[in-house]
Amino acid sequence: MSQEESCIIRHFSHYCVLTDEEKKLLSSLERSPTKCKAGQTLWEEGDEANEFCTLRSGWAYSYRHLENGNRQILEVYLPGDIIGLREFAFSKRMDNVKMIEDGVVCHFPHQHMLDLFRDSLKLTSVMFAISSRQQALLTERLVTLARRSARQKLAHFLHETFLRLRQTNADDTSEFRLPLSQEQLADILGLSPVHISRTFTSLGEDNLIHRERHQIVIPDLDALACEGEFSDCYLTDSMRPLFSPYNQDVAICED
Amino acid sequence: MSQEESCIIRHFSHYCVLTDEEKKLLSSLERSPTKCKAGQTLWEEGDEANEFCTLRSGWAYSYRHLENGNRQILEVYLPGDIIGLREFAFSKRMDNVKMIEDGVVCHFPHQHMLDLFRDSLKLTSVMFAISSRQQALLTERLVTLARRSARQKLAHFLHETFLRLRQTNADDTSEFRLPLSQEQLADILGLSPVHISRTFTSLGEDNLIHRERHQIVIPDLDALACEGEFSDCYLTDSMRPLFSPYNQDVAICED
DNA sequence: CGGCCACTTGAGCTATTTCAATGATCGTGG
DNA sequence: CCACGATCATTGAAATAGCTCAAGTGGCCG
Numbered sequence: 001m002s003q004e005e006s007c008i009i010r011h012f013s014h015y016c017v018l019t020d021e022e023k024k025l026l027s028s029l030e031r032s033p034t035k036c037k038a039g040q041t042l043w044e045e046g047d048e049a050n051e052f053c054t055l056r057s058g059w060a061y062s063y064r065h066l067e068n069g070n071r072q073i074l075e076v077y078l079p080g081d082i083i084g085l086r087e088f089a090f091s092k093r094m095d096n097v098k099m100i101e102d103g104v105v106c107h108f109p110h111q112h113m114l115d116l117f118r119d120s121l122k123l124t125s126v127m128f129a130i131s132s133r134q135q136a137l138l139t140e141r142l143v144t145l146a147r148r149s150a151r152q153k154l155a156h157f158l159h160e161t162f163l164r165l166r167q168t169n170a171d172d173t174s175e176f177r178l179p180l181s182q183e184q185l186a187d188i189l190g191l192s193p194v195h196i197s198r199t200f201t202s203l204g205e206d207n208l209i210h211r212e213r214h215q216i217v218i219p220d221l222d223a224l225a226c227e228g229e230f231s232d233c234y235l236t237d238s239m240r241p242l243f244s245p246y247n248q249d250v251a252i253c254e255d
Numbered sequence: 256m257s258q259e260e261s262c263i264i265r266h267f268s269h270y271c272v273l274t275d276e277e278k279k280l281l282s283s284l285e286r287s288p289t290k291c292k293a294g295q296t297l298w299e300e301g302d303e304a305n306e307f308c309t310l311r312s313g314w315a316y317s318y319r320h321l322e323n324g325n326r327q328i329l330e331v332y333l334p335g336d337i338i339g340l341r342e343f344a345f346s347k348r349m350d351n352v353k354m355i356e357d358g359v360v361c362h363f364p365h366q367h368m369l370d371l372f373r374d375s376l377k378l379t380s381v382m383f384a385i386s387s388r389q390q391a392l393l394t395e396r397l398v399t400l401a402r403r404s405a406r407q408k409l410a411h412f413l414h415e416t417f418l419r420l421r422q423t424n425a426d427d428t429s430e431f432r433l434p435l436s437q438e439q440l441a442d443i444l445g446l447s448p449v450h451i452s453r454t455f456t457s458l459g460e461d462n463l464i465h466r467e468r469h470q471i472v473i474p475d476l477d478a479l480a481c482e483g484e485f486s487d488c489y490l491t492d493s494m495r496p497l498f499s500p501y502n503q504d505v506a507i508c509e510d
Numbered sequence: 511c512g513g514c515c516a517c518t519t520g521a522g523c524t525a526t527t528t529c530a531a532t533g534a535t536c537g538t539g540g
Numbered sequence: 541c542c543a544c545g546a547t548c549a550t551t552g553a554a555a556t557a558g559c560t561c562a563a564g565t566g567g568c569c570g
Contacts, residue, residue, distance in 0.1 A: 072398045089384030129344030143327045145401045146445030190401030
């Protein structure tokens with residue numbers, strides 16, 4: 001399997017330099033790629049939880065239904081992400097996962113994770129790091145949901161998504177495609193769809209973002225960061241060598 | 256070290272039966288207990304992150320400052336909890352942690368976690384499970400913050416806290432001490448302090464909770480669950496054996 | 511006893527929601 | 541290629557949950 005093809009290896013490479021051995025271990029997580037259609041459900045609340053998915057292409061999201069008919073989107077998954085990490089410790093799925101657009105996912109059973117734990121201290125740590133990072137994303141959004149205005153929420157989310165995309169895609173434009181409907185954005189940010197619309201025009205009037213269908217242009221990234229009180233430390237800045245000198249054999253590069 | 260004394264062992268025992276060997280490994284995480292005063296800061300945003308803490312007694316919380324002067328509390332830690340798991344993968348602290356009341360914490364360096372990974376597949380998995388559970392708590396609160404009314408937020412939080420306390424304390428009353436000011440509750444639930452007050456009286460009028468200073472009585476747990484749309488699956492229900500048959504040597508009991 | 515702090519209560523204000531109607535865009539099938 | 545229906549986005553007007561400000565109450569500690 002070429003490195004080009006494997007999102008998961010690219011994802012892990014963000015955290016450390018991988019040996020061929022490790023790449024081989026990892027690529028076993030990406031067997032059996034499956035095509036998924038937009039809107040397709042990967043699993044639902046209450047389903048048996050016994051595997052993870054890696055998202056090779058397309059976007060996906062996890063969400064929860066509330067009794068009043070509302071819906072809350074918990075996480076937006078981009079290519080390279082691992083889906084279902086949260087439920088490693090649980091027997092049942094705690095939320096629903098759906099594809100946003102057509103894409104490809106690879107399933108791997110929880111058992112493989114244990115093999116990983118057994119076979120590679122380094123990959124164990126990276127897995128833990130990835131889980132931590134997902135948690136950091138959640139935490140950041142929690143703060144946003146609790147305490148920020150609609151403008152800030154939207155600005156923050158767009159900024160974050162832009163950076164996440166750039167981290168794996170490495171193209172250097174200020175433009176990206178956002179395949180989310182305003183209803184979906186509303187369900188991410190805890191707002192009503194109509195208010196998303198109003199907020200978009202409001203941000204547009206202040207030249208903070210431009211939007212043409214699902215194409216987003218960010219004229220001034222810093223200005224947007226300021227509006228959304230965005231600080232990227234939870235995305236970038238912060239990864240670090242997990243191993244002390246006496247563990248050189250498994251040292252993680254800093255790059 | 257007697258088992259009575261070690262919150263962390265009691266905490267881990269929730270997930271599996273531990274051998275003496277494992278208990279010994281774990282108790283190395285609880286060396287050097289330190290007394291902390293109410294209001295004391297354990298660490299601040301930006302500090303070097305190179306250790307975890309286990310909370311042996313007292314409550315603590317992590318929080319974030321916003322630019323507008325607001326504050327958002329992210330997690331409330333109860334005795335037995337591990338503090339700082341999120342930053343395992345990061346070099347800097349991403350939030351502040353403070354004691355709510357007098358208590359005792361034990362520090363252990365990140366390096367010890369790696370030792371744990373190396374020495375025990377079982378404890379590695381349990382650690383992962385604990386991290387997952389913390390994430391589940393965050394997720395649940397995220398939903399609550401995004402989509403529920405003030406009454407639901409408060410009802411949900413009280414219910415959750417009650418259950419968490421009962422899980423480690425195992426006393427079977429419907430009463431508990433809540434050492435949080437209304438300002439702190441406001442910062443947890445993304446509300447204003449005055450509205451916390453109003454919401455308390457509102458819930459009281461409907462006989463959903465009674466409150467005398469910091470003492471909370473829940474007359475009807477089911478009614479409260481209903482009000483807060485609370486489902487305990489993310490707290491209890493759901494832990495499960497992590498290991499397949501061919502890993503019997505490290506099998507986790509179901510109990 | 512006095513002062514301080516946390517809580518309560520009231521009144522007006524604001525951001526966001528809801529409801530409803532209109533307009534744009536997309537995919538589909540003729 | 542066009543017409544149609546369906547979905548998605550916009551706009552306006554009225555309703556509301558929760559906020560802010562401000563004043564009052566009560567308990568607790570020195």
